[in-house]
Amino acid sequence: MLDLSTLNPPQREAVDCTEGPLLVLAGAGSGKTRVITCRIGHLVLHRKVAPESILAVTFTNKAAGEMKERVRELVGRGRTKGMIVSTFHSLGVRILRRDIERLGYKRNFGIYTTSDQLGLVRQALREVSDDGRKVDTEGILWRISGWKNRLIPPDRVQPRLNDPDELLAATIYPRYQRLLMACNAIDFDDIIMLTVRLLQEQPEVLDHWQERFRYIMVDEYQDTNASQYLFVSLLAKKYRNLCVVGDDDQSIYGWRGADVGNILAFEKDYPGCRVVKLEQNYRSTGTILEAANHVIRNNSVRTEKRLWTDAGEGRPIDLVIAQDDEEEASQVVERLQMERYRHNLSFGDFAILYRTNSQSRAFEEQLRFEDIPYVLVGGMQFYERKEVKDALSYLKVIDNPRDEQSLLRIVNFPRRGIGDGTVLKINQWSLEHDCPLLEAFGRVEEIEGVTGAVREKVLAFHRLVEESVRDFRHAGNLAARVKGLFDRLGLEEELYRTIEDPATARRKVENVAEVINSLAAFEERIPGATLSGFLEKVSLMDEDRFAGKDKKEHGKDAVTLMSLHSSKGLEFPFVFLVGFEEEILPHKRTVEEGMPIDEERRLCYVGITRARRHLTITRCLNRKKYGKLQERQPSRFLEEIPGRLLQVHEGSVKKASTEEEAEALAQDFFARMRSMLQQE
Numbered sequence: 092m093l094d095l096s097t098l099n100p101p102q103r104e105a106v107d108c109t110e111g112p113l114l115v116l117a118g119a120g121s122g123k124t125r126v127i128t129c130r131i132g133h134l135v136l137h138r139k140v141a142p143e144s145i146l147a148v149t150f151t152n153k154a155a156g157e158m159k160e161r162v163r164e165l166v167g168r169g170r171t172k173g174m175i176v177s178t179f180h181s182l183g184v185r186i187l188r189r190d191i192e193r194l195g196y197k198r199n200f201g202i203y204t205t206s207d208q209l210g211l212v213r214q215a216l217r218e219v220s221d222d223g224r225k226v227d228t229e230g231i232l233w234r235i236s237g238w239k240n241r242l243i244p245p246d247r248v249q250p251r252l253n254d255p256d257e258l259l260a261a262t263i264y265p266r267y268q269r270l271l272m273a274c275n276a277i278d279f280d281d282i283i284m285l286t287v288r289l290l291q292e293q294p295e296v297l298d299h300w301q302e303r304f305r306y307i308m309v310d311e312y313q314d315t316n317a318s319q320y321l322f323v324s325l326l327a328k329k330y331r332n333l334c335v336v337g338d339d340d341q342s343i344y345g346w347r348g349a350d351v352g353n354i355l356a357f358e359k360d361y362p363g364c365r366v367v368k369l370e371q372n373y374r375s376t377g378t379i380l381e382a383a384n385h386v387i388r389n390n391s392v393r394t395e396k397r398l399w400t401d402a403g404e405g406r407p408i409d410l411v412i413a414q415d416d417e418e419e420a421s422q423v424v425e426r427l428q429m430e431r432y433r434h435n436l437s438f439g440d441f442a443i444l445y446r447t448n449s450q451s452r453a454f455e456e457q458l459r460f461e462d463i464p465y466v467l468v469g470g471m472q473f474y475e476r477k478e479v480k481d482a483l484s485y486l487k488v489i490d491n492p493r494d495e496q497s498l499l500r501i502v503n504f505p506r507r508g509i510g511d512g513t514v515l516k517i518n519q520w521s522l523e524h525d526c527p528l529l530e531a532f533g534r535v536e537e538i539e540g541v542t543g544a545v546r547e548k549v550l551a552f553h554r555l556v557e558e559s560v561r562d563f564r565h566a567g568n569l570a571a572r573v574k575g576l577f578d579r580l581g582l583e584e585e586l587y588r589t590i591e592d593p594a595t596a597r598r599k600v601e602n603v604a605e606v607i608n609s610l611a612a613f614e615e616r617i618p619g620a621t622l623s624g625f626l627e628k629v630s631l632m633d634e635d636r637f638a639g640k641d642k643k644e645h646g647k648d649a650v651t652l653m654s655l656h657s658s659k660g661l662e663f664p665f666v667f668l669v670g671f672e673e674e675i676l677p678h679k680r681t682v683e684e685g686m687p688i689d690e691e692r693r694l695c696y697v698g699i700t701r702a703r704r705h706l707t708i709t710r711c712l713n714r715k716k717y718g719k720l721q722e723r724q725p726s727r728f729l730e731e732i733p734g735r736l737l738q739v740h741e742g743s744v745k746k747a748s749t750e751e752e753a754e755a756l757a758q759d760f761f762a763r764m765r766s767m768l769q770q771e
């Protein structure tokens with residue numbers, strides 16, 4: 092139920108001010124997101140605004156999911172019909188599906204993820220150079236993405252002439268874009284760029300969505316980039332009922348083109364807008380908040396904010412100094428267990444946060460060793476795994492036969508004797524004859540140099556795809572039909588045959604089965620589900636490097652492992668902030684390239700302010716790199732936290748090599764825990 096009396100006066104003001112532009116610029120944990128959900132509730136329940144007129148945008152699927160859930164609780168399930176609470180990308184796809192044909196694309200476009208994109212870049216490279224020099228394809232993609240985020244189309248790029256990498260990227264960009272279109276596909280940056288173009292160039296489309304979304308709210312506004320900024324401005328232009336909330340101290344996507352200037356310029360963009368400041372933090376203890384405030388105030392450019400809490404001081408922050416990375420992991424897991432028993436908590440109350448995804452491995456191993464359930468957010472996503480991508484490629488080709496990257500993935504998976512040389516010849520022929528790749532497979536007889544048994548194999552493959560496309564033309568029974576297809580292809584046998592380690596093979600087979608399970612779940616949830624709908628959901632999830640699988644989805648109580656970037660907007664009672672060292676936080680690249688470390692400090696601020704009751708910071712004296720121990724320096728941000736807030740724990744954990752030792756260590760563990768309990 093919605094009870095506005097639980098809000099403090101400025102929060103209530105923000106919720107109540109429903110007409111006209113509104114800016115809420117406030118520190119971490121001050122209830123900005125809560126203002127958005129209550130405002131939606133207020134609009135629907137008290138102002139009788141139709142739910143479909145409401146749009147709320149946030150950055151990650153996870154955040155959008157939580158917001159939706161919260162709103163449902165507030166207004167009741169029946170009253171959210173037609174309301175859109177989503178990420179920028181999901182919203183963009185929705186807009187594009189309706190009208191992308193006006194831009195010359197087909198409505199059933201596919202969405203390419205990083206590995207597909209890299210494939211296209213390599214193909215475009217082959218068109219311009221054959222000198223075989225090692226080219227940084229990711230770097231090219233990075234630059235193209237930068238242009239797209241600034242809405243610069245291929246013909247308007249102005250590369251610096253003295254920068255060869257940039258020049259190369261500028262030559263690849265138009266070719267890459269043409270290849271994408273030939274595959275009837277768009278990439279992630281296109282989703283926003285094309286949506287903006289559609290809204291700019293097609294007045295009826297703009298009008299449709301402006302009329303639809305009379306009330307717009309954007310969370311985490313400090314992390315919008317130029318194209319997202321324009322997207323929001325266009326939608327809100329007519330009715331100007333736009334509420335944005337954010338915190339300049341939490342702007343952490345500058346490296347990806349986000350511009351904190353967007354939130355700082357809001358008052359100028361919307362003259363006469365209402366500005367609300369929130370200063371009470373409801374999330375953390377006094378100690379945690381004080382540490383965060385001390386760190387962030389070392390940044391030079393920021394709007395000054397006061398943030399206070401009446402939650403009481405709470406416990407000091409534990410600073411654990413470990414001998415090396417392995418010990419860091421075992422200390423964290425041991426402490427986690429102790430806290431859990433001591434306070435009777437569930438695993439879901441804990442999060443381990445790190446700067447780079449590769450740090451997760453040691454913690455994962457330790458958690459697995461101790462049989463503690465965990466969810467890994469980000470990192471190698473389920474849908475990025477090779478066997479999963481291969482299996483999905485079949486579905487993608489069936490859904491969009493022009494998806495050539497996927498076609499190339501499956502042409503020899505499972506192995507059917509069509510080698511790289513043959514594929515290259517057919518691909519070359521298809522380019523020369525401007526003929527879609529799939530069609531070229533069917534016309535292999537016209538291609539020189541592909542003969543005999545190989546030709547038959549190519550034709551058989553072509554028939555298989557064509558038949559499958561026909562077979563899937565009508566909706567219904569998708570999971571069962573996909574299962575039938577996979578069985579016929581012998582995917583399972585292929586995995587067992589080609590992967591030596593049976594345990595690894597089994598895991599991969601299970602992953603492929605999981606694809607079918609997730610399709611079945613999708614069909615159950617969505618009446619009239621289509622393959623396109625399923626693939627769209629998958630690609631949007633896949634790119635959501637911040638969110639990944641949700642613990643609720645899995646119905647299990649688990650520790651969360653995620654990067655600092657992913658943790659934005661979330662909160663956990665107990666947080667472990669690990670690897671608090673120079674060259675990790677701040678990141679090595681930032682230090683080496685002499686870039687301002689302000690963004691790293693903001694990341695640190697985000698991390699600290701995720702904790703509600705207790706924060707543990709860990710660092711190592713040494714870390715293994717390529718098998719050698721390297722000495723480590725504490726993070727400079729550690730010095731910025733007043734020593735009186737910290738309780739330092741040094742000294743190593745012993746490892747047992749015999750059973751007696753293990754027994755003694757266990758006894759010791761319980762003795763320490765008993766003494767902790769007595770201290771309480």
Ligand code: ATP
Binds near residue numbers: 117341
């Ligand atoms: P972040 O900057 O990290 O995104 P935020 O400003 O969005 O934080 P919220 O997540 O909305 O903050 O709120 C932080 C916590 O404080 C939540 O648990 C929320 O339920 C609680 N909270 C917010 N306002 C109040 C209030 N008036 N009374 C009690 N609890 C509140």
Ligand code: MG
Binds near residue numbers: 123124125310660
């Ligand atoms: Mg928030």
